[in-house]
Amino acid sequence: MIILFLFIIFLLGFPIAFSLGIVSLLQVINDGYPAIIVVQRMFTGADSIALTAIPLFILSGNLMYKGGMSKRIVDFADTLLGHLPSGLAMVSILACMFFAAITGSAIAATAAIGGILIPLMVEKGYDKEFCAPLLACGGSIGPIIPPSIPLLVYGTMANVSVGKLFIGGILPGILMGMGLIIYSYIIGKKRNYIGKEKRSTLKEILKKGLKASLSLLMPLIIIGGIMSGIFTPTESAAIAVIYSIVIGMFIYKELKLGDMWEIMVDSAKATGQVLVVVAFASLFTWVITVNNIPQIVSTFLLNIVNSKFSLLLIINIILLIAGTFIDTTSAVVIFTPLFLPLIKIFGVDFIHFGLIMALNLTIGMCTPPLGVCLFVSGSIAKISLKQQFKDLLPMIFVLLIVLMLITYIPSLSLLLPSIF
Template sequence: MSATDWILIAGFLFALLSGLPVVFALGIASILGLLITDIDLIVLAQRVVAGSQVFSLLAIPGFILTGNLMMHGGLSKRLVALCQVLVRRMVGGLGIVTVMAATFFAAISGSAPATTAAIGGIMIPEMEKRGWKKDFSTALATASGPIGQMIPPSIPMIIWGIIAEESISDLFLAGIIPGILIALGLMMVSYFKARKDDISPETGCLEKGALRATLRDSKWALAAPLIILGGIYGGIFTPTEASAFGVVYATFVGLLVHRELDIREIGSIVSASMCTTAMVCSIIAVASAFGWLIAMERLPERLAAAILSVSDNKILILLMINLLLLFVGAIMDNIAAMIILGQVLITIGAQLGIDPIHLGAIVVINFAIGMATPPFGYSLFVGASISGLKVEQVSNALWPMLGVMIFVLMLVTYVPWITLALPQLLN
């Protein structure tokens, strides 16, 4: 490795470990890299601007705002109510409700922290009231949130599509089956936990017409993902246009249908969404400058060659990639990590003959697991803040769920059909 490589990597890690936000750590490392290579600092500004001027990035603020509007407009509450009517009388019913509701909401928000906040805020107190341990309830909401990273409209899938120059629609499809498999696995964890702790299911007969009434009340929430995703795959609009339609739809339903969205709240909701968008897009923009420097130094090719020199066994190399991504995802922002490691992974994938869509799904699922993994998972912090527990307490209850997620990751890695079946079927 050259001196510039060491400056870039060591500068970034030192700034990150010093407690600086990721965007500043990336910026400082980029400035040091430019100085040592004697490149004019104006290049940093040029690369930051270039990194932010990608049309597909416009989908990100739209989907973030859509998720926040739907959460405040009562749609998440109605999804939970529908799931409760359907399965709460099963063993582990409330745990299953949490996972089902998170999966439905994931198809609206595309964000792990937003899904954990929307569903956890409702279900953690409800599960505790019904005899579930608070740490398990919080861990379940935390682990369910990352389903939002996999199921469309997944924001990380959009970013990977931009990095790898692959179809965002195909990447959306690639995440559906893995997301469903993880949801089913988390439901099984809830079932066995309820059996172990002798938590009785809800009793009493379902009131006549209750299911029909709940379905009628939640029809607007159920229609949201169908309209948005149906519009994308039906060729009616692009993912970016779909995000804008989602904002209009969420505002209409919240204000005029459910009437739970106060027009005076819209300003604060937009402001909060803008803050999240600014954080995401600033990381993307600065990371693109950092990534350009790394590419200029040919670090991706050299790292890829080093990894491939260890073994020519595809199974072993894929295992090494997963271990690397799981580690990075647990300590670093997943968007920045995708941009920094993107070219390395794309180069390795091309040499191994891995389908780019399959590779994208592997990367996104790894980083989705990182959202719930200690010590720095965003969903973990959201879950802990909602429940009032310490991060350590939630982390101790997370291990069975992380085991399920890693098992599905291994299936996805070594059985490409799981991610490629839907894109191939619909293309």
């Protein structure tokens, strides 16, 4: 009944954080618990050292965007793939993959890379209806390739290693990118999307690579430091902020002191949105736990599934549907406590499940009606959601193929964590 009431409030248009709060508060009152429980559980949920990484990663992403890193990444990607059929489309996906390894945000990747490449692609004869959904899907790689805010939240809630989750996201993110690059190449051949006249010379590649090297070094510092045990994911976020300021302000010299106020305000707003959801979600998790909701859901699903295969299929369907109208972080905090007891019964690895959940929900970021990345790319291309839909469907199909591979071949998620 609690879950049903929650989704009714969602559909009425209440913000996700307040929906969680309203449902939880009413249930606390109905169960006869003192009201102080509400404040205690919210404070406990937000009072976590691991969650300190969230505002720091958001801040570093904004600093990198303003500091000119995205343009250098695009230029380097263009030297590698720009000469191929549908070259700019393939460049856009490769650039999204590089940028994902810097920001961990789907919206930031879509805005940063799309803002540069969508106008350029349209100028070169690409259809707007193809460009916009492609950049939205490319941006969805952001929360999979580390660093990743959804994986950070999941790791905190599930009490599993955030470092292993980050490392585990590398191969799934690469698969998403490669799938979209192959699709772009096929479409480019069919529609005669012509690349650059000449292949970049080795000298040009090295020159652009050198200019982008400081940008591309960032993910190596973050992941290398975590894997080697030099610093934690939270400490890596702080290092990312310092690195972004130094590179953007003193080396690229595109980040100005006057930009800092706007960057800080934007980062604070984004952080507030995430942490308010986390705080209310902590209260909601406590409420459903004391009311045995996870056990009830587990019992129900156990009665209709008889194998790990069918369980993961049902969970995928639920998460794909939820991702179309609930934002990624909110969905993580709602469904993690519901599904963890069940996947434990069937022996699904918690790292593997975290990546399944993240991939499901990021697909939702480029799927109507929520599809925030579609709105970002559509606003850049100046086209409606309806105009994007035809070309969007096969791209979603590509991402669903990757989802099935990640779901049923656990080694794709667990290979790198097991090595490192």
